[in-house]
Every structure is written in structure tokens, then in C-alpha cells.
Amino acid sequence: MALPSFFTRQTLMYGLLLLGILGSTAWIVQAPEPEHPKVKKLKLPAGFKAEHLYSPSEQKQGSWVAMTFDGKGRLITADQYGYLYRLEIPPLGVPDAKPRVEPLPIQLPDANVPDSVKTKVRMGYAQGLLWAFNSLYVMVNHESDKNFDKGSGLYRLQDTNGDDQFDKITLLKSLKGEGEHGPHSLVLAPDKQSIYVIAGNHTDVPEMNSYRLPKNWQEDNLLPTIKDPRGHAVDRMAPGGWIAHIDSLGSNWELVAAGFRNPFDLAFNEAGELFTYDSDMEWDFGLPWYRPTRICHVTSGAEFGWRTGNGKWLPAYPDNLPPVVNVGQGSPTNLIHGGSARFPEKYRNALFAFDWSFGIIYAVQLKPKGASYEAQLEEFISGPALPLTDGLIGPDGALYFLTGGRRLESDLYRVSYQGAVEEPKAVTASLTSEQQLRRQLEAFHEKAQPQAVDVAWPHLNHSDRFVRYAARLALEHQPVAQWQEKALQESDPQRSLQALLALTRQAPANLKSQVLEALAKIKFERLNEAQQVDWLRVHELVLLRLGTPTAPEKTRLLSILEPLYPARSAVLNRGLSKLLIALESPQAAPKTLALMRQKEEPGSQTLGGIAATSSSDLILRNPQYGLDIAKMLEKIPPAQQTFYAVMLSRQQTGWTSELRSQYFKWFAQAFQYQGGRSYIGFIDKARKMALSQVPKEQFDRYNKLSGEGLIGRSGNELASNYTLQGPGRNWKTSDALAVVDSGLNLRNFDRGKNLYSAILCSRCHTLRGEGGDIGPDLTQLGTRFSNKDILEAIIDPDKTVSDQYASTIFSLKNGKSLVGRLVNEDKTSYTISQNPFAPEQVQKIPKKNVTSTKYSSVSMMLPGLINGLNAEELKDLMAFLKSSGNPQHEVYQPKTAGGNE
Numbered sequence: 001m002a003l004p005s006f007f008t009r010q011t012l013m014y015g016l017l018l019l020g021i022l023g024s025t026a027w028i029v030q031a032p033e034p035e036h037p038k039v040k041k042l043k044l045p046a047g048f049k050a051e052h053l054y055s056p057s058e059q060k061q062g063s064w065v066a067m068t069f070d071g072k073g074r075l076i077t078a079d080q081y082g083y084l085y086r087l088e089i090p091p092l093g094v095p096d097a098k099p100r101v102e103p104l105p106i107q108l109p110d111a112n113v114p115d116s117v118k119t120k121v122r123m124g125y126a127q128g129l130l131w132a133f134n135s136l137y138v139m140v141n142h143e144s145d146k147n148f149d150k151g152s153g154l155y156r157l158q159d160t161n162g163d164d165q166f167d168k169i170t171l172l173k174s175l176k177g178e179g180e181h182g183p184h185s186l187v188l189a190p191d192k193q194s195i196y197v198i199a200g201n202h203t204d205v206p207e208m209n210s211y212r213l214p215k216n217w218q219e220d221n222l223l224p225t226i227k228d229p230r231g232h233a234v235d236r237m238a239p240g241g242w243i244a245h246i247d248s249l250g251s252n253w254e255l256v257a258a259g260f261r262n263p264f265d266l267a268f269n270e271a272g273e274l275f276t277y278d279s280d281m282e283w284d285f286g287l288p289w290y291r292p293t294r295i296c297h298v299t300s301g302a303e304f305g306w307r308t309g310n311g312k313w314l315p316a317y318p319d320n321l322p323p324v325v326n327v328g329q330g331s332p333t334n335l336i337h338g339g340s341a342r343f344p345e346k347y348r349n350a351l352f353a354f355d356w357s358f359g360i361i362y363a364v365q366l367k368p369k370g371a372s373y374e375a376q377l378e379e380f381i382s383g384p385a386l387p388l389t390d391g392l393i394g395p396d397g398a399l400y401f402l403t404g405g406r407r408l409e410s411d412l413y414r415v416s417y418q419g420a421v422e423e424p425k426a427v428t429a430s431l432t433s434e435q436q437l438r439r440q441l442e443a444f445h446e447k448a449q450p451q452a453v454d455v456a457w458p459h460l461n462h463s464d465r466f467v468r469y470a471a472r473l474a475l476e477h478q479p480v481a482q483w484q485e486k487a488l489q490e491s492d493p494q495r496s497l498q499a500l501l502a503l504t505r506q507a508p509a510n511l512k513s514q515v516l517e518a519l520a521k522i523k524f525e526r527l528n529e530a531q532q533v534d535w536l537r538v539h540e541l542v543l544l545r546l547g548t549p550t551a552p553e554k555t556r557l558l559s560i561l562e563p564l565y566p567a568r569s570a571v572l573n574r575g576l577s578k579l580l581i582a583l584e585s586p587q588a589a590p591k592t593l594a595l596m597r598q599k600e601e602p603g604s605q606t607l608g609g610i611a612a613t614s615s616s617d618l619i620l621r622n623p624q625y626g627l628d629i630a631k632m633l634e635k636i637p638p639a640q641q642t643f644y645a646v647m648l649s650r651q652q653t654g655w656t657s658e659l660r661s662q663y664f665k666w667f668a669q670a671f672q673y674q675g676g677r678s679y680i681g682f683i684d685k686a687r688k689m690a691l692s693q694v695p696k697e698q699f700d701r702y703n704k705l706s707g708e709g710l711i712g713r714s715g716n717e718l719a720s721n722y723t724l725q726g727p728g729r730n731w732k733t734s735d736a737l738a739v740v741d742s743g744l745n746l747r748n749f750d751r752g753k754n755l756y757s758a759i760l761c762s763r764c765h766t767l768r769g770e771g772g773d774i775g776p777d778l779t780q781l782g783t784r785f786s787n788k789d790i791l792e793a794i795i796d797p798d799k800t801v802s803d804q805y806a807s808t809i810f811s812l813k814n815g816k817s818l819v820g821r822l823v824n825e826d827k828t829s830y831t832i833s834q835n836p837f838a839p840e841q842v843q844k845i846p847k848k849n850v851t852s853t854k855y856s857s858v859s860m861m862l863p864g865l866i867n868g869l870n871a872e873e874l875k876d877l878m879a880f881l882k883s884s885g886n887p888q889h890e891v892y893q894p895k896t897a898g899g900n901e
Contacts, residue, residue, distance in 0.1 A: 092416055356405060
């Protein structure tokens with residue numbers, strides 16, 4: 001065979017010409033190179049190999065966030081803010097071969113359109129792609145503008161003339177919503193005949209043909225409403241993010257589930273059960289309504305309880321479902337099932353969940369448990385600066401994944417298993433008896449059916465929560481008249497609670513008295529704790545959905561509730577405090593304040609998911625997000641006390657001067673704790689709500705007592721000596737250097753000193769003997785480094801990370817890894833610190849559990865710390881650094897003639 005002239009002599013010398021035939025494609029193989037640095041940073045399980053295939057960023061092709069394989073095995077990808085691309089992927093075993101990449105034009109056969117326009121790229125801005133039914137389905141996430149005329153919605157692209165180019169675009173459904181919480185992914189259903197789509201909580205639920213989750217959703221929370229003080233999602237009401245099931249033509253839409261925050265992707269396991277990976281609201285970290293990212297088993301009609309602001313439901317509530325497993329802080333993107341992977345069996349049975357923020361792909365090992373599952377998380381792949389977006393199992397059985405998003409540097413990787421495995425084959429897992437029963441009950445979620453009540457009723461007291469949920473929803477889909485009296489007369493406590501819950505959600509308000517009478521017949525003390533939670537929740541929903549009790553009803557209800565409070569657990573006390581305060585019990589204030597004076601009740605920190613301290617390992621994986629965790633873990637807010645304080649902000653009765661003083665002093669103390677970015681704003685809003693309840697003549701006293709002087713002007717930050725003036729900018733080294741080099745004489749010492757603290761320099765660096773010791777001492781900075789050196793270190797701290805201050809990645813035998821700063825080592829263990837703001841908090845790692853260690857390439861220092869500064873502020877900060885905090889330094893003096901600054 002004659003060799004093409006473009007092969008280099010070096011290629012021939014190494015004998016590495018390999019022609020991989022895929023259609024008519026000849027793969028051009030370069031001489032072997034050292035391991036790619038982007039591969040070198042990855043932590044992989046034993047036996048797996050990663051390849052870096054392509055960098056769209058280097059080719060100015062944007063930041064890729066979605067992918068699918070077409071019918072010919074080619075990869076189609078989407079730039080988040082751009083267009084579609086098609087790639088021919090080199091076969092496995094061809095070292096260093098690169099994909100062939102082409103933009104994907106849409107040629108519309110319109111005689112009236114000039115040829116120059118026909119071939120224009122007409123489709124993009126996609127966050128979901130799916131090849132199915134010989135078509136490309138594209139979920140556009142975009143507000144139509146001059147750059148791209150198509151708005152958010154689901155589109156179908158087809159090749160009608162067989163020339164391998166798409167020439168037909170069909171809008172299947174417009175969707176109202178865009179941005180990072182807009183419409184997202186889509187997957188083929190297990191029946192291969194239909195599609196499932198998913199959208200975040202900023203996407204309105206479109207009109208559907210049918211609803212497995214009844215459409216009468218509400219906020220359903222007696223907690224006084226406080227929306228996010230920073231303005232996030234303040235106009236987003238129930239039901240939040242949602243999942244729908246559609247046919248291939250997009251003509252029939254069925255709502256499957258809702259109550260998510262911002263799940264990006266969804267996947268079916270080998271049993272055909274649906275899962276998603278929902279996001280948290282990291283600004284709520286440390287607050288009682290915070291819920292971590294989590295894997296959810298999405299059954300028919302599922303509700304997962306996301307509500308705006310502080311309205312998120314506890315997982316324990318019976319009208320929503322709990323997660324299969326809580327993951328922790330992060331930004332979920334992709335979720336896939338490993339069934340078709342050419343991997344060892346345990347990974348073929350796993351879900352792979354991608355976290356964008358901290359660069360981790362979790363292998364989620366599912367195990368059937370009753371009608372649902374339980375799960376174990378394994379760190380499958382991780383790496384610093386690895387913003388994971390989408391991933392798929394390819395036709396070759398390898399895992400392909402993308403990084404990028406938010407216009408970050410984007411890359412395409414392939415991960416394959418190097419050992420011998422059985423060839424993947426289609427396997428349908430057997431269902432547990434509870435799963436089979438649940439599916440039978442879910443058949444009644446489609447429409448009213450004569451036999452539904454009789455079939456579902458016996459299972460309202462089933463021991464499995466998912467079965468009870470399915471049975472209750474089966475009732476709610478039937479006419480209320482068929483089962484109203486049955487619900488009111490039911491004598492079995494568990495069955496009664498589920499039936500009354502259904503009735504409260506579906507019945508008219510005139511049934512309030514009868515529902516309350518039925519609830520009064522259920523003896524609280526004879527219920528287990530889960531049933532007691534249900535009993536309290538049904539009462540809460542009666543007050544919310546059926547109306548305020550009459551005076552006699554209120555008196556009777558208080559006579560039942562008041563002796564129960566306080567209860568033996570944090571979850572019960574939350575429910576009881578809600579009801580007693582809503583009913584204006586005079587006992588609510590003194591009893592609740594008594595609880596606030598005690599230590600946090602057992603389990604109070606995990607009611608929404610998992611303990612905050614479980615996130616400590618994430619801090620140094622991505623300091624941009626991790627330092628928010630670090631600050632909170634330095635002084636964790638008391639979640640249960642915060643809940644009580646918010647509830648009491650609406651309490652009007654039972655106050656004495658002493659009780660009020662105790663209560664408002666709590667707020668001043670609460671401002672000293674550290675939570676997510678919205679923590680201060682939420683506490684201040686609750687404080688102001690509480691102040692609205694005090695007599696006008698006492699307002700000033702309690703306003704001062706509650707810490708009014710501690711709050712900055714925005715209400716979202718504590719008052720400080722200096723507030724950044726801005727406007728800030730995304731400083732580049734060249735731009736910042738030009739500003740600084742223009743002159744640093746006669747700078748403002750006090751402002752520079754305040755800026756040094758305001759942007760957190762003093763937390764980690766020592767200067768003149770004061771400050772933290774996490775990073776280098778800055779006292780001699782100005783005499784040792786140039787302006788350019790200093791600015792580069794601030795703007796791009798990852799560029800050079802000294803071994804002395806680098807974090808270490810410890811790979812463990814159990815497949816996990818830990819990232820921390822090594823502070824001590826002996827013969828048997830490593831001692832590491834993971835929190836720069838609390839370096840005294842350490843943990844030991846037995847050396848026998850560690851397989852390898854290496855330095856992290858990610859600096860502990862945040863990038864872009866100066867981006868909130870304007871030019872004059874930047875000069876003052878640099879002057880302070882170069883002066884080593886000396887107010888007599890020449891940068892604070894007039895520039896002398898012929899002298900230097």
C-alpha cells in the first residue's frame with residue numbers, strides 16, 4: 001500500500017502507522033508521546049485506562065455539555081452556547097489517534113433561500129441530545145435572540161434525502177425556561193418506543209396530556225416563607241423541576257414526577273427503573289432546610305419536595321419520597337447506567353453520577369430494598385479542575401465523557417477497561433415482590449379505573465414506604481366520592497393516615513372538620529415515630545389546604561398537641577412547633593425557647609440529608625467552591641435552633657419581656673456562625689419578621705439587641721470595615737499589570753489594609769506576624785517579586801503550586817481518595833488538615849489503607865479573588881502588599897522628581 005505523503009519520517013521510524021478502517025476513514029497515528037497531562041491528573045480504578053481524545057476549546061469550538069452516538073457510531077456533541085459537532089472516533093487500541101471533527105450544518109431544502117444560507121448552522125445551544133428513531137432529538141436551552149433564533153424546546157432533526165446531512169427541523173414542543181436550571185437531557189425509554197425528558201426548576205411545566213403526579217401541587221409548608229435573600233428562584237413555585245414521558249413524535253406528553261431542584265440527567269437501570277441526580281442549593285448550607293445532592297429513584301407520580309427559599313420539605317414527609325442515597329455538596333450533571341459497558345460486572349450494574357463542581361464520577365452501586373433501592377457510593381474517577389458535563393457508554397463499551405460548561409476549558413476523554421471481561425449483553429433484572437406490587441399499583445396512576453380503590457386500599461398500610469405512596473396516589477387518581485367515606489371511617493392507623501393524606505390533598509375545604517375528627521381518633525402515643533411524623537404532616541396539610549380550624553376545633557387540637565411538646569426527637573419537635581405556633585398556642589414560645597437553650601437535639605443536623613462535616617473532603621478539591629464549605633465548618637450553625645427561631649418569628653402569644661430578650665439575643669449570636677452565602681440574609685429576614693411582631697415602642701430595643709449593628713447594608717453580609725466599591729471585572733494579568741504599572745504613589749494605606757482582609761488574604765497568609773499560616777508569609781513579598789509575579793499568583797494560583805503548600809491526594813484501597821494538606825507523618829499514618837480556615841481540625845489516615853499519594857495541581861488559593869475590585873482598589877491592595885503593611889513605605893509618599901515609586 002502506498003503511504004500518503006503527509007506521514008512524517010518520524011512516524012515511519014517508529015513503525016506506528018496503523019490504518020483503522022471505519023467506513024473509509026484512515027486513522028493517522030502520531031509517534032508515542034508522554035502521558036497527556038490531562039490524563040495524568042485523573043484517578044482511575046485499577047485496570048482502567050483513560051485517553052484524552054480532543055480539546056474543543058483549543059479549536060475555538062466552545063465548551064461541550066451534551067453528547068450522543070448516532071446510528072453509525074459517530075459522536076454528536078453540543079457547545080453550551082454554540083453549535084453541534086459530529087466526530088468520527090478512533091477505535092480502541094489505536095494509540096494517540098484523534099477524532100475527525102466537523103461542524104454539523106443543517107441544509108434546508110428551500111428554493112427561496114440562497115445557498116449561502118442553506119448551509120448555515122441552524123441548531124445549537126443544546127443541553128440534551130439523543131439519537132433515536134433515525135433522528136437527532138435536541139433539547140435547546142436558550143432564549144431566542146439575534147445570534148440563534150430558536151428558543152428553548154425539544155426539536156427533532158431528520159435527514160430526509162439520505163445524504164447524511166440533516167435537512168429537516170421539527171419543533172416538538174416549546175418550553176418556557178432557559179439557563180442552567182432550564183430544560184436539560186432526554187433518554188430513550190426501556191421499551192425503545194418512547195422518550196423521557198427532564199427539566200430544572202426554572203422551566204415551567206408545559207400543558208401535558210396526562211399527569212401521574214396530580215396537578216394540584218402547592219407550596220405546602222407552615223414554616224414562615226423566606227425566599228432566598230440573594231434573589232435566586234424567588235419566582236419559582238411548585239412543583240419545581242420535572243420529568244415527562246413522551247412519544248417519538250412529541251405529540252403526547254405525560255408528567256411522570258416533579259419536586260426536583262435542578263436534575264440534569266436521568267437513567268434507567270437494568271430493571272427498567274428510573275433514576276436522577278438532583279442538585280442542592282449550596283447557598284443554604286448550614287440552614288435547616290438545606291438538602292444535599294442526591295440520587296433519587298423516580299417512580300410513577302413521584303414528588304421530591306423542592307420548594308423555593310426555606311420551603312423545601314423534609315425527606316421524612318409522607319407526601320414526598322426520600323432519596324436512594326445522599327451524595328453531598330456538588331453540581332450534578334450527567335447520570336448514566338453502565339449496562340452496556342465493557343467493564344467488570346459490578347460497574348455494569350452501577351449508575352455513574354457526574355459532579356461538575358468537585359470533579360468526581362461516582363459509581364452508584366444499587367441494591368434492591370423492598371419496592372426501591374439502597375445504594376453505596378464509590379469514587380470511580382476524579383481529578384482536579386475536572387468540570388464534568390456529559391458522558392455515555394459508547395458502542396465499543398468504553399466510557400466517554402466531556403468536561404466544560406460555563407465557557408470553561410472543554411475536553412473529551414475515553415475510559416476503557418484493560419482486562420478480560422464478559423461481553424456486555426442485555427439483562428433484565430428480576431424485580432422484588434414489593435417492586436412488582438408497586439408497579440401494579442402505578443397502573444392506576446394513568447386514569448380513573450373502577451377497581452382501583454379496592455385494589456389499592458389494602459396496601460395503604462404496607463410496611464414499604466414506596467408501596468404506600470403508590471397506593472395513595474392510586475386513590476388520588478380516582479373520584480373522591482368513591483373513597484371519601486371509606487377514608488373517614490378507616491380504623492387501621494397507618495391506612496387511615498394515608499387515606500386522610502390523600503383526602504386532604506384532593507377533597508374540598510368543607511371536609512376539614514370531618515378530617516380533623518378522624519385524625520383525633522388516631523392515638524399518637526400508639527404510633528411509631530415515622531407514623532407520628534405522618535400524623536403531624538397531615539395536620540399541617542389540613543391547616544394549609546382546608547383552612548383555619550374553628551375556635552372549638554382549635555381548642556381541642558391544642559389540648560392534644562400541647563402535652564406532646566417537646567417530643568423525644570428533632571423531627572417530631574419540628575412538626576409540633578409548626579402546628580403549635582400556627583395555632584397560636586401560648587405554650588409555644590416558652591417551650592420552644594427552652595429547646596433553643598439546650599444542645600442540638602440528636603439527629604437534627606441530618607434531617608435534610610447528611611451531616612455538614614461529611615463535606616470536609618471536598619474543600620481542597622475545588623477551592624472556588626470548597627472554601628465556602630471551609631468557612632461553614634469552622635463554625636457550624638445550629639440547624640435545629642435556626643428552625644425554631646424562624647418558626648417563632650410568627651409567634652404572637654405567650655411572650656414575656658424576658659423571653660423576648662432571650663429570643664432576640666439569639667439572633668445576635670447566630671450572626672457569628674458561618675453558613676452558605678445566603679445564611680446571613682436568611683437569619684436577618686427572620687429577625688425582621690420577628691421584629692414586626694413586637695409592640696412599636698419596644699422595636700428599637702429589640703432591634704439593637706438582635707444585632708442590627710452587625711449587618712451590612714445589603715442585609716446579606718456582616719458589616720465590615722470596608723465594602724468593595726467596584727464595579728469589579730474579570731481581571732487578566734495583562735490588564736491588571738497595566739493598571740498597577742501606571743503608578744502606585746500616594747496610595748491609601750487604610751483602604752489597602754481593609755481590602756487585604758476583605759478578600760480573605762489575612763485568613764491564609766501571615767504579614768508582619770499576623771494572619772493565618774496556610775499559605776506563604778507575605779512580609780517580604782514586595783522585595784522578592786515583581787508586580788507581574790504577584791498578580792499572576794493572585795489571578796492564576798494554579799499556575800505554580802509550591803510543594804510546601806500543595807495539597808496531597810491520597811488514593812485508598814477502597815477506591816476512594818482523600819485530599820488534604822499533609823501536616824505530619826509517622827511510621828503508621830499520615831495526618832492531614834482539610835480545612836484552611838480550621839487547620840487544627842485534622843484526621844489520620846492509616847498508611848496500610850493508602851495505595852499512592854501525589855500532589856494536587858490545584859492551589860488552595862481561590863482564583864479571581866481580586867475580581868470584585870475596581871482599578872483604584874487594585875492599586876491600593878497592591879500597594880499594601882508591596883509595602884508589607886508599612887504605612888511609611890514609599891508607595892504612600894509623593895513621587896520624587898527623577899525618583900522611583
